[in-house]
Amino acid sequence: MAWLGLAVAAGCGAGRAPVVPAAVEAPVKVARCVLKYRDNRAANVARARLERDLAAYARDRPGRIVYGAQDLVTGVRLGQGEHEHDMITASGAKVDILAALLSRRDSRLGQGERDLASRMIRESDNSAADALWSRVGGGGAMSDFYARIGLKETTPGPSKYWGGTNTSPADRIRLLKVLIRGGAGLSAADRGMVLGLMERVQKDQAWGVSAAARTGDRVALKNGWTPRPFIHNTWAVTSYGRVVGPGRDLLLSVQTDRQPGEGTGIQTIEGIARMIGHRLDGLSPTTTRPCPTNPIA
Template identity: 85%
Template sequence: MAGLGRDLDLGPGRRSAIAVAAMGVFVFLGGCGAGKAPVMPAVVEAPVKVARCVLKFRDTRLGNAARARLSRDLATYVRGRPGRIVYAAHDLVTGIRLGLGEHEHDMITASGAKVDILAALLSRRDSRLDAGERDLAARMIRESDNSAADALWSRVGGGGAMSDFYARIGLTETTPGPSQYWGGTNTSPADRLRLLKVLIRGGKGGLTPADRGMVLGLMERVQQDQAWGVSAAARPGDRVALKNGWTPRPFIHNTWAVTSYGRIAGPERDLLLSVQTDQQPGEGTGIQTIEGIARMIGTRLHHLTPTTTRPCPTNPIP
């Protein structure tokens, strides 16, 4: 039996294991010395995310192709509908224009002329309408009241005064109806858009911002049963200001003339649209045609200005 003082022959493997264990004890005990704070691990920061730089461009090629398809589809739709149909569209945000027969000016606008009457009256009166005239104006635009239109047409000065007004504001394709027949006013889709631009932007004609706001405000609040037409181009949440016209044409094969024009405004869009029809077999057919055109333009307008993205240059020129 070996004595206590005898060296043990542990072999090289056993000696290495004992040395490592002893070192571990030494390190552990060294970290527990009195008065010393424990060593805290270093904080590792999360990597910073760098935003990817991209440039956005309008894709002209794709936009032109989409425009060609839309124009072709609109033409096909119009050919398949009865009567005569013309329209004009202009988006003030993108500059996109569309049209078919937009300068034809021998189509009556019917009640669409009521906006003209109010604008001309405000221009002549320097915005000073009395309470009775303001009531007539509201009934004429919002309810399309014909008696109110008769009264204000007379106060404007009839067809002669209306011709002067059209000349001042640049409506070269609009002719007032004869005598007291304001509903026989002939106009073009292009002139309807010119009128809308005067109401939106001002210019010649003597209409103040308050005048223009009054007319557009009434057009935004037409009765619900008269809110059909170009409003079909609106997306949820868009604001619509419009005026419609409709009248039987007993001397033209018992057909109808149906018209609608207005402004559809919302995010990234300020669309002016006018659609005029005549020789329609009925009022409902004319409305369907107008709304078919408006809906096609409204739902596909954003396809006409597609964009593409590219990464920013890595070595910008100083």
């Protein structure tokens, strides 16, 4: 009877015992394997279009215009007349003066010389440049410096006229590479000092190759501008520098002469710089392909 009561009790209740479902695993997401390749065909098309557009822009501008560009990240190079070495650099030579002085002094500059260097680069102060040109040893010492760092297309100005230094866009890029990578006895501290001053030029002198920068990019530059009263009352206007940001380390030099005015030269330089900066990424495009399903037989 006890067993029967137990059986009856077990059979009574509100309903069936709940069914517990078996555990179900969430679907596993499998990452799609893809390989990234440089798209050489698209790169060649983009480069041809950019070079065509740059040439057309330069043809429509007054005076003589030459430029050179190299991106240290992608290896992309561009240029038009980049080896023309009779282009006066004017105040662009002030970076050369400081680099040569640091190279000769083994970084040992007094506070007064450091103040002169800051005024010379950041404010483009000509009196400071006169003083440091003399201390570096003038044109003869500058010729030695240029030979040591491989600037074969740069000639110092005669006598005390540092502003008469002639150079090429290609040599301006070589100088920037020395400041970035080292050479000619320039220590990391020396190079950091020069590039740091170039990053902090006065706002009213930050024009030029800075037009190649995207939002957030860092720019280090030096510009030059001078009237040429004996060459039909025209101007020479130049700008060179480094533009660094995600995916790029662009070195760019644009030089002009026979310009009707300083403002015209600036507009021309910024037009070229802007075109290169805005279209640089398109010169190294990539494409993706799925990974081989059976890479090993």
